[in-house]
Amino acid sequence: MNPFSFERAETIAGAVNAIAKNDRARFIAGGTNLLDLMKENVSRPAQLIDITRLPLGRIEETGDGGLRIGALVTNADTAYDERVQQRYPLLSKAILAGASAQLRNMATTGGNLLQRTRCYYFYDTATPCNKREPGSGCGALEGFNRIHAILGTSDKCIATHPSDMCVALAALGATVRVTGPDGERTLPFSGFHRLPGETPELDTNLRPEELITAVDLPAKGFATHHAYLKIRDRQSYAFALVSVAAALDLDGGHIREARLALGGVAHKPWRDTEAEAMLSGKPATVENFRSVAEALVRDAKGFGHNTFKIELAKRAVVRALAQATGMEQPS
Ligand SMILES: Cc1cc2nc3c(=O)[nH]c(=O)nc-3n(C[C@H](O)[C@H](O)[C@H](O)COP(=O)(O)OP(=O)(O)OC[C@H]3O[C@@H](n4cnc5c(N)ncnc54)[C@H](O)[C@@H]3O)c2cc1C
């Protein structure tokens, strides 16, 4: 690990001022991702700004019937919060499908949004990686790319975003609240993470000197008909190969509104609003779910080891939608 200085921020303004003063400074919250990256020499901050004392550790009601989850609320506290479990069970289930109990006790809302890809080449400093070192190349394109992306890729990077929680937040249509030197702003969840394009080193549209303060959930929580399906190599403690957050508003057997987001397939949580629109007003049948799944992967591209994910994603979408309606599992 490289030497670094350490400072503890006591106020939000103090944290933002401290990061703005040093372009090699980084915030640290639970530390469950950043410290690993520092130990592997992937991240080399000169200064850590500990934000764990900031007043961002609460879940509160918003004026419009939603919930505001502070950036420092742990993943465990969010998942087990009674209001989240009752009104946003999709979010609770997605969080509990990720990591381990110990990690969820440390991991925070803000840190989960900013956790970095699990691409093996990104972690291995002996290999080229455009995300770690822009312009150096991509070890995964021609390498072992079993866990990599099939949607929204570029010839610079095919990494996936690893979070489970963010897939549910994308489906629910959350909003990210941030504070920077110029004050506060909000970003819709769909505009928070980025596709790799020509700049895979940038994971999000957060500015370097900005602090995430909270994530707002809208009033509608799709509490009755939802499913979070995570397909992984082993039952626990593994990142998703493919995951699906499905949420339906049903009127009898008809779909009034649908939400569909996928994890493990792209550089960002992949919410597909066209697929959602295809479901609206339709009967909730396996046949319709299959048509939507086909459309969703129409532009998918495999890179050899990960080509199986195209079929896997299709089947996972159908199964998740079926689970959300409570119907028997499709064969
Ligand atoms: C073995 C292992 C297995 C895991 N399995 C899963 C899994 O299956 N699913 C899953 O979703 N996750 C998984 N995780 C990842 C885990 O969820 C993340 O490491 C965690 O959510 C990061 O949160 P943190 O608070 O510890 O972040 P930190 O490590 O403290 O920070 C991560 C990044 O966020 C920045 N940051 C933190 N807070 C803020 C803020 N408020 N504003 C601006 N920047 C901020 C930091 O500067 C840093 O760049 C796993 C992790 C490990 C180690």
Ligand code: SF4
């Ligand atoms: S896929 Fe992205 S993160 Fe992985 S090696 Fe290529 S550039 Fe790096």
